Amino acid sequence: MVEIIAENNSLAIQKVYEYIKQGELVSFPTETVFALACDATNSLAVEKIYQAKDRSNDKPLSILAYNLEQLSEFCEINDRIIKLVKAFCPGPLTIIAKLKQNNILAKNINNNSDNIGFRIPNHNFCLDLLAKFKYPIIGTSANISGFPDSKNAEEIKRSLGDKVKVIINGDISEKVQASTVISAVDEIKLLRKGQITFDEILKALGE
DSSP, rough: OOEEETTTTHHHHHHHHHHHHTTEEEEEOSSEEEEEEEETTHHHHHHHHHHHHTTTTOOEEEOOOHHHHHTTTTTTOOHHHHHHHHHOOOSSSEEEBBOOOOSSGGGGGGGTEEEEEOOOOOOOOHHHHHHHOSEEEEEEEESSSOOOOOHHHHHHHHHHHHGSSSEEEEOOOOOOOOOOEESSSSOOOOEEOSOOOOOHHHHHTTT
């Protein structure tokens, strides 16, 4: 049976950490939407994400990371990415970057693509968890694919049920948009509109 724990509970971080280490799914609020999360290095846990969301395996998932140093173990960090992170991160910007060869991320995250999307969330609970876990985690919206984003713990419980081991109950704004998604692999491309505009991105890059 799924546990629901308040975000300000002193045991919340430890409980989520333990479930992630065990290869289970968890959910918690971010500054955008509630995340459905798991260990990004565990292919069986990643498969649970696809099954829980009824999501096609050819649709890539993105990762949440603590900082660029953590990401640099897995991604090629170019000058554009450095500029974007300095300007907008932590924050609601997902950046598509090129993966390093022989990285330990699960291959089914992105259908064996050479690229991965990452975000550094501007949310204390997320950052504390990522600092403790020391590796990136999957961070996708906590809902069935094609349905509206869940706004609270009860909605997540109704839609995902016992596929999630623990839900951290915290507040998110109903007016907040999902993150902006851009590709920084070759040329800069806007892949999804969000809170940060493409003009703001180009200005930060000096382009």
